[in-house]
Amino acid sequence: MLGLPDGVRGCLFDMDGVLTRTATVHAAAWKSAFDEFLRGWADRTGNPFVPFDAVADYDRYVDGKKRLDGTRSFLAARGIALPEGSPDDPPDALTVHGLSNRKNALVQTIMDREGVEVFPGSVRYVQAVRDAGLRRAVVSSSANTARVLTAAGLAEIFEARIDGVVAQRRHLAGKPAPDMYLAGAEALGLKPSEAAVFEDALAGVAAGRAGRFGFVVGVDRAGQAEALREHGADIVVTDLAELLVPR
Numbered sequence: 001m002l003g004l005p006d007g008v009r010g011c012l013f014d015m016d017g018v019l020t021r022t023a024t025v026h027a028a029a030w031k032s033a034f035d036e037f038l039r040g041w042a043d044r045t046g047n048p049f050v051p052f053d054a055v056a057d058y059d060r061y062v063d064g065k066k067r068l069d070g071t072r073s074f075l076a077a078r079g080i081a082l083p084e085g086s087p088d089d090p091p092d093a094l095t096v097h098g099l100s101n102r103k104n105a106l107v108q109t110i111m112d113r114e115g116v117e118v119f120p121g122s123v124r125y126v127q128a129v130r131d132a133g134l135r136r137a138v139v140s141s142s143a144n145t146a147r148v149l150t151a152a153g154l155a156e157i158f159e160a161r162i163d164g165v166v167a168q169r170r171h172l173a174g175k176p177a178p179d180m181y182l183a184g185a186e187a188l189g190l191k192p193s194e195a196a197v198f199e200d201a202l203a204g205v206a207a208g209r210a211g212r213f214g215f216v217v218g219v220d221r222a223g224q225a226e227a228l229r230e231h232g233a234d235i236v237v238t239d240l241a242e243l244l245v246p247r
């Protein structure tokens, strides 16, 4: 009834774009932060201003990755090298940390203003997973995970949380490395082969494949089903509730 192979005893859910409609909030904040930076950079270097594409650049370079990794990966794609700076850099500092802090301030402003929406099909699915007696963890790169889960009313249903804050504390490599998902399985007392991964990001399904998990469900919120399969999804759905329908 859960659409999972026999032998799967627990589920590891990404959050942004899988449980909550917050991937678009992140994409908008990244666009705003990067575009302001790129405009200034174009003025400074005399090169044309090429804006951040909130779909193509987001999916390819920042979706699913830890905040600093997203900043580094997009800047590298544009051939821009900024100093790392330090975590308390102000949002206007021309450093990797400064730009990342700018993006985080924007995300938090949007979430405070608009609240957090869930995907109802995902909530139903997680409840069905709980009712079937399977273990449940959230594995998200976001350092805002606790706040988002609480705002969404989902904090209680998960038994473990591996997020951007935990990853930093425990020095876990970010997605597409499998380390955060492996930590999620371990927190639930499961072997990777006993856990299913649910992901909307290319970096996330790649982490599921790299960790040899029992099943990788790609959640296609952006018309990228083929790319999700290529990067590691065993199956692609557009809504988790599709898995509840007997096949």
Ligand SMILES: O=P(O)(O)OC[C@H]1O[C@@H](O)[C@H](O)[C@@H](O)[C@@H]1O
Pocket: 015, 016, 023, 026, 027, 062, 063, 064, 065, 066, 067, 070, 104, 107, 140, 141, 142, 143, 144, 145, 164, 201
């Ligand atoms: O900036 P945060 O809240 O720590 O989130 C980091 C990343 O978390 C991931 O879950 C999102 O897919 C990314 O878009 C986001 O940038």
